Each structure stands twice: as structure tokens, then as C-alpha cells.
Amino acid sequence: DTGVSQDPRHKITKRGQNVTFRCDPISEHNRLYWYRQTLGQGPEFLTYFQNEAQLEKSRLLSDRFSAERPKGSFSTLEIQRTEQGDSAMYLCASSLGTGARNTIYFGEGSWLTVV
């Protein structure tokens, strides 16, 4: 079991550039989540997928953010026209089945620094 994998682990980009993060969930996990965590704060929900369908999005997910999960496997989170306020760690998580009784497994996160 390889766990949830995220790539890249660190990204430094200039303001205005686009960045894309990739998440590979645990094999056969049908739920995939994206969270954002800034320094000194707990993770904040961004969005989640049930297989390939994006079922819920937070208001934090502005128009510059887009997430996809083609074929219900890996997922990508793209941020267009990055701003300094986007600097954060982007966490991916996955779970098998629905409901809070199923354990959610987190990846190590992708750190974004916008300069």
C-alpha cells in the first residue's frame, strides 16, 4: 500500500503564473478530497470527488481554481494567475466508501510559495 502521493512536494512560482498539482489516491479509493492549509491554521476544505464526479466545492475555490479527476483515478488541482494569498500547503486525501466512518488518508501535501 503506497499511500496517497502528491506531486510536486514544493513549488515556487511567480505571481500570475499557473501551477498544477497532482494527487494519486490509494488504489481503489473512490473518494478524493482537496484541502488547503496555511501556516498556523488547520486544513480547510476545498472540494471532493466521488469517483470522477466533483460533488462539492467550497467558496474558497475561486474561479482561478479548477480540479479534475478524470476516470476516477488521479486528480489535478490547477491554480491560474496565482496570487500571494494562494501560498499554502495543498493537501490531498482519499477514502474507500462514503461516510465519516471510513478513514480518510492524507498525502504529505504540496507546498506552494507565490513570490
Place this chain on the structure above:
Amino acid sequence: AQTVTQSQPEMSVQEAETVTLSCTYDTSESDYYLFWYKQPPSRQMILVIRQEAYKQQNATENRFSVNFQKAAKSFSLKISDSQLGDAAMYFCAYSLRTGNQFYFGTGTSLTVIP
């Protein structure tokens, strides 16, 4: 709106001693879960313990146990026989039964003193 509050930004404990981390939450729902997650430095967040709101019995997982006070909306974590490996950031979290999204507190940084 659901909110989770952790009022202790930092805590420390002597190795082999017991420490309690506090958490309060606010919700108007009745069917929910509460969690404690551990986030070691530069490592992924892992589930420590889970409590279903409908269960009156407090959850336990080896050295970890909770004190769930539903009426007071309090959910504290007790770590017994603290070990150096327990040093981490601990997050309290809330979710409805659907598990669609979690609400996290701001975390408590636990230091274990040898």
C-alpha cells in the same frame, strides 16, 4: 455553521506522563463524528481516534482516549504514557455522518520532553 476551537496552541509533557488536549465545537446537528488527527513535522496527517456522536461510550485506541461531552460540545484527547514519537501537531476535527467535508481546529503543538 460548524466551528472547531482548540484553545491551546502549544502543550508540553514529560515522557511517560499524561497530557490532555482540549477541543470544543459548535454545531446544530445531532448526527456527526469527531476526530483527532496527528500531523508530525513534514509528514502526512494520520487519524488518531474517532468518536461517533451517537455513542455515549468514549473512544479509546491504546494510549489515546477521548472525553466526549456532547451537551457541552467538548471533545478532549488524553494521551497516556507519552512517548517521544507523540510529538506533533494535533488537530481536532468535525464531520457530519456523510463525511463530505471536515472542519478542523487550528491545532495544538505537542512537545514531549525526554
